[in-house]
Amino acid sequence: MTDTPIGGEVLVVANSRSGASLGRPDRVPDVRRRMPGATVRELGESETLDDVVADAMAGENPPSVLAILGGDGSVSRAAHLARRHDLTLLVLPNGTFNHFARSVGIPDVDAGLDAYAAANVRPVAVAEASVDDGEPITVLNAVSLGAYPEFLAERERRTSLGKWWGGAVAAWREMHGAHAVDVVRGGRRASVWSVFAGVGPNDPDRIATMQRATLDEPVIDVRVHHARGTRARAIASLAFGEKTVAVLRALRVMPPASDIERILDEDFEIEVRAGSAPDIWVHDGELEEVGEDGFRLRVRAVGDGLRVYLPAR
Structure with a gap:
């Protein structure tokens, strides 16, 4: 044998x-x-x-x-x-x-x-995101709506420029044309630049939580950026690199803490009102299109939802 x-x-x-x-x-x-x-x-x-x-x-x-x-x-x-x-x-x-x-x-x-x-195999927490009554999609890092999906859609229209130059052009255009999004959560209405719902608790000073900070905790860490400032702040808030965030804070371009609402929950749901923004959302960097009549987005944490090979301890 x-x-x-x-x-x-x-x-x-x-x-x-x-x-x-x-x-x-x-x-x-x-x-x-x-x-x-x-x-x-x-x-x-x-x-x-x-x-x-x-x-x-x-x-x-x-x-x-x-x-x-x-x-x-x-x-x-x-x-x-x-x-x-x-x-x-x-x-x-x-x-x-x-x-x-x-x-x-x-x-x-x-x-x-x-x-x-x-x-070395270990279970990690994930999230499931669903729109209206659609099939849940597995999420490893974060879900977003508002400015970030708009930025990605704008960048994808310029794929011939490459990601860096395409992103630079997209950021410039979004600083002049970003849309505030009308949302409802728990009966409360708000106008927001963006919403990020990350898997697991993340750095409280971050807005764009695109990379998770923990593996085990089944919780959704939500950052709601209320539309009280300029479009420049809406785009600056999408920065996720530590050095970039530090520079933007030093330049006082990042939105103040009073504009950011943080929510920690195992199950987060928000409704996007019809006609308030482009009919797109993002999960782990992937754009998804929805109908033009608004949509309901639910993000639910799932503990030990995925087995993954990890480095030896």
Whole structure:
């Protein structure tokens, strides 16, 4: 009897489009070398991650581990599918920011492969976001509505410029055209620039909580930026880098604490009034479109909602 090759229980899905835009080297050969028994699928132009995983689960030897080589959007969708099919998630980060991967201590592909070799699996908290009565979507980091979805939509219209220049142009345009959003929560109406609902408690001084700070606590940390200041403050509040936030605070561009409402809850729900803003919202950097008649957004914390490979302690 021969030993099972390393990685025999793993399905690796590589989204090469995540790293290609950054000029990064192809890491698929490294994955094949470190996990020679794994099934490796490189996502084609017309394929979806959902289809690839569904096909694998319907085969004779379905995987017990789903490894994703890609950016934040791919990792988030893989987490959703891992939960749907009761798989353990292995993160092999290859995107722009890699928010969740950094939160779990996996800064690059090699660290992810090391985590698999160490066999250290741990459950982490996630969130489920749903619009109206739609199917819940797994969220690893944060959900947002208002200024941030508008910024992302504007940046995506300028993909030919690259993310940095496209983002700069989008920020400039949003400083002149950002929309306040009319929302209702618990019977109270408000006009807000943005709402961020992050997974787990985060830095109380942050507004744009795009990267989670903890792994275990099943709570939703909400930041509501009330529309009392200028559009420039609305855009400045989207900064999430520690150094950038510090500089903007020193320049007194960031909104004052009195404009920010923080809510900690296990289950957060908010209604966006019809006609008050573009019909979009964001989860883990992925844009979602909804109807033009307003919508109800619910974000619910789920403790131990996902099994993930983490670095050896």
